[in-house]
Amino acid sequence: MSDIILRQVGLPGGGTTDIGISGGLLADPDRLQPGDQIDASGLILLPGLVDLHTHLREPDADPAETIASGTAAAARGGFTAVFAMANTNPVTDSAARVRGIQARSQSSSAEVVPIGAISQGLAGLELADIVGMHQAGVTVFSDDGHCLMNSQLMEQALYQVGQFHGVIAEHCQDHDLASARAWRPTGGQQSAEQLSTQPMADPFPTISGGDEDWPRSAEAVMVARDIQLAQATGSHIHLCHLSTAESVDLVRWAKSRDLPVTAEVTPHHLLLDHSMVMSGDTTFKVNPPLRDIEDRLALRQALADGIIDIVGTDHAPHRALDKTLPINRAKPGMIGLEYALAVVIETMVLPGLIDWPILIERMSVTPAKIGGIADHQGRPVMIGEPANLTLIDPTRRQQVDRNDSLSLGRNNPYHGLDLPDPVMATWLNGRLTWQHEALTDRRAGGPRADGS
Ligand SMILES: [Zn+2]
Numbered sequence: 001m002s003d004i005i006l007r008q009v010g011l012p013g014g015g016t017t018d019i020g021i022s023g024g025l026l027a028d029p030d031r032l033q034p035g036d037q038i039d040a041s042g043l044i045l046l047p048g049l050v051d052l053h054t055h056l057r058e059p060d061a062d063p064a065e066t067i068a069s070g071t072a073a074a075a076r077g078g079f080t081a082v083f084a085m086a087n088t089n090p091v092t093d094s095a096a097r098v099r100g101i102q103a104r105s106q107s108s109s110a111e112v113v114p115i116g117a118i119s120q121g122l123a124g125l126e127l128a129d130i131v132g133m134h135q136a137g138v139t140v141f142s143d144d145g146h147c148l149m150n151s152q153l154m155e156q157a158l159y160q161v162g163q164f165h166g167v168i169a170e171h172c173q174d175h176d177l178a179s180a181r182a183w184r185p186t187g188g189q190q191s192a193e194q195l196s197t198q199p200m201a202d203p204f205p206t207i208s209g210g211d212e213d214w215p216r217s218a219e220a221v222m223v224a225r226d227i228q229l230a231q232a233t234g235s236h237i238h239l240c241h242l243s244t245a246e247s248v249d250l251v252r253w254a255k256s257r258d259l260p261v262t263a264e265v266t267p268h269h270l271l272l273d274h275s276m277v278m279s280g281d282t283t284f285k286v287n288p289p290l291r292d293i294e295d296r297l298a299l300r301q302a303l304a305d306g307i308i309d310i311v312g313t314d315h316a317p318h319r320a321l322d323k324t325l326p327i328n329r330a331k332p333g334m335i336g337l338e339y340a341l342a343v344v345i346e347t348m349v350l351p352g353l354i355d356w357p358i359l360i361e362r363m364s365v366t367p368a369k370i371g372g373i374a375d376h377q378g379r380p381v382m383i384g385e386p387a388n389l390t391l392i393d394p395t396r397r398q399q400v401d402r403n404d405s406l407s408l409g410r411n412n413p414y415h416g417l418d419l420p421d422p423v424m425a426t427w428l429n430g431r432l433t434w435q436h437e438a439l440t441d442r443r444a445g446g447p448r449a450d451g452s
Helices: 065-077 097-102 130-135 151-162 190-198 214-233 245-256 267-271 274-279 293-305 342-348 356-370 435-443
Strands: 004-010 014-020 025-027 037-039 046-047 049-054 079-084 111-113 167-170 236-237 261-263 389-394 397-399 418-420 423-428 431-435
Touching: 004 046, 037 435, 046 356, 049 065, 049 342, 049 356, 065 079, 065 423, 065 431, 079 389, 097 111, 097 130, 130 151, 151 167, 151 214, 151 236, 167 214, 190 342, 214 245, 214 261, 245 261, 245 293, 261 293, 267 293, 267 342, 274 423, 293 342, 342 356, 342 418, 423 435, 431 435
Parallel strands: 004 037, 049 079, 079 111, 167 236, 236 261
Antiparallel strands: 004 014, 014 025, 046 389, 389 423, 397 418, 423 431
16 A cells, blocks of 8 residues: 555645645655655545445345445445445344454445344344444444334334444334325325225336325324434434425424434435436335425425435445336335435535535534544544545536446436536545546556556
8 A cells, every 4th residue: 555645635625735645544745755646636635425324235145236346336436434234134133243244344445334223133023132233333223124113112222222322223114104005096195085985096006116105294204203202212313314395394393402313315315306206217216205396405405504414325226127127016226325426516516505514524524423433434634634535526527327337236316417427536544445547647656547
């Protein structure tokens, strides 16, 4: 791992500097041998991004992603740490399985932090060994993919994580409300009386995966419940992938009372809306569904205001065969690690809703704090700090191609769109984990992108 010097690199708060990377740390360039150098004029050096919500799909007998491919995609997206959701096969619901993930990800292209399941097997019936998993290094617990419906069990889980200042990350979806029984052919506008007098609609409707079978109330009731339980227990609840303006209002209420509540939005809920689902393309089927344009605007404003604390990708790769099904049977979820920063720049930075320091708060500093890794991730760009970094070109753009991806997933909702192409290089503890081909011309004296 050789030293490198970035010349005239932009800092997030403004201004430029020369800075070195040596021994896994940011270093004084005057103390380094003038060997490998990057002309970084016009580029900005950010702390590496941290994703609190990644599905790496490993272990699994036939995985839609692996730790190697998922973290390669993460590095390409500018991430230096990802939190791996527990809904693998088998589920990460014991200390032994936590250690298994840790062992598998020793040399991966991003730091992998296992999330532990709240309930055994994600079944929602009995608590998993939360204390044991914490002793193995877990601080964030989630049944994501499922909502923990049993309120009493959720209260117990919150009490348990409160003992060690852990976090419960909740997938807010009332499964009774958001079920096939609740499917409404006209978009949820009919009364229960109307529904009860009508013949059952086609059980396999052409268009599904949207508000019709996953009403916005199914999210709001769980957001409200979890805020109340956070108040009752004093423990930290993190609300994943919020999708509606009502959820934003509830979180605003919680924050006005200083409750231990944080919230997350995905890149796809910032950029896309329900009209994409109406095309019938299963790529756009996701939990929670893409909502209305008004929701999208409310989510953007909440992220700018800090009512929503972080961006979490909910990167959810699927095998092609699980998406080439009628939309009601296709698996929900879309990939996101490689395009999260591009989407946040497009929806938040370019329109002037946030600047670079706020972007860093939402995508690096705060997720690192929530996840308990703020001692080495989401650090200031300063000499002596760990070299977990991403170097970006804020002006570069790309036309997204789903086949140009390091993720194994091809369920890319941005395919064909014109978006920023910001990430020039990523370093994990001083190790180069991604380099854009456009950086080659800016390098002197060091190894080239192809290793020659
Ligand atoms: Zn989820």
